[in-house]
Amino acid sequence: MAGFLRIEQMRAGFSKSEEKIADYILENESKIPKFNVKEFADSVGTSTASIVRFAKKLGYQSFVEFRLGFLEYLKESESGTTVYEAVEKSDSMGDIIDKISSGNSKAILDTAGSLNADMVARAVDAIIKSERVFFFGVGQSALVAEDFQLKLMRIGKDSIFYKDTHSQLASSVHLKKGDLAIGISNSGSSIEVFKALEKAKSKGATIISITTLGRNPISQLADMDFHTIAEEKNYRTGAIVSRMAQLTIVDILFIGVARMSFDEVRDDIKETRSMVEGLKRV
Structure with missing residues (x-):
């Protein structure tokens, strides 16, 4: 999942081509695991080489590894195992404890990794x-x-x-x-x-x-x-x-x-x- 956090964090250093790929991913999350590299490139309107370079920039060895990682990310999101969310005014103290501790733990593990x-x-x-x-x-x-x-x-x-x-x-x-x-x-x-x-x-x-x-x-x-x-x-x-x-x-x-x-x-x-x-x- 850390790879997909990087999309937003690395955006300032993206080329125009990479920004185009990033925008497509963030707007069409559910479609990504269904694509092969050519289908993804065609959907974005770029080359397969650009897609592979983008995946590697996020820390993946290949587009296949990137796609599998994205699928895992979607499963985590759907199952609710990703606990860290924004703290809301209506949250109980228990919610705050869970959200802050989860966010801190995740940041430590992602950064160390x-x-x-x-x-x-x-x-x-x-x-x-x-x-x-x-x-x-x-x-x-x-x-x-x-x-x-x-x-x-x-x-x-x-x-x-x-x-x-x-x-x-x-x-x-x-x-x-x-x-x-x-x-x-x-x-x-x-x-x-x-x-x-x-x-x-x-x-x-x-x-x-x-x-x-x-x-x-x-x-x-x-x-x-x-x-x-x-x-x-x-x-x-x-x-x-x-x-x-x-x-x-x-x-x-x-x-x-x-x-x-x-x-x-x-x-x-x-x-x-x-x-x-x-x-x-x-």
Whole structure:
């Protein structure tokens, strides 16, 4: 089902031909499993090669795999097993618990399933080898950036995050080769994050981005780009779900870093915990 969420999330990066295919799929869901590739192409008014390329862009190996995936998606929708829906004013607390937990769980699993293990390994290596790690993010993404920075600080990694966006932009001037800049933006188009990463890149820093799926200005700047898959609904649950997906990527990268020097990291975490434990008791 994640493949079909990608249609909306990747739309900004589609060519005109791909937009035409996407529109047809979303307007004619029930017809898709009945088509072979030629029938589908004829119905859309495009070539079979374009249909196959579109399926591969969504993460499928072939049109047949795409069609089977779509059939599974329709069965889930009809059976009601897809619980996550928009939160409505009339919902009970039980409904809200089910919808939010289902949405968060789905975003975590879909995002994890889209990650490339080789790229994760490259990013972990870049964090370990960097002299300093700078974080850039605004709004909800700033909370995720701060979470990542605090995790790295606890294991002794030189990491910097400024909550004030002007300070973030000013700090980007001081990055240099050997530094790492991590930009987090759900939309992939936050102007403050884009400008900070653009400056960091011009200074020779390595760039990692965490954004929504598809082509966007921030991911295009990155040496390693990670994408969240989170279905946005109303009542701001989209912000909740995307944040959970971002935190999943952050935790995977952090544990990857910690694993490389486990004994050292364990001692660092124990020592940092001991510094504040006594303050938690009256």
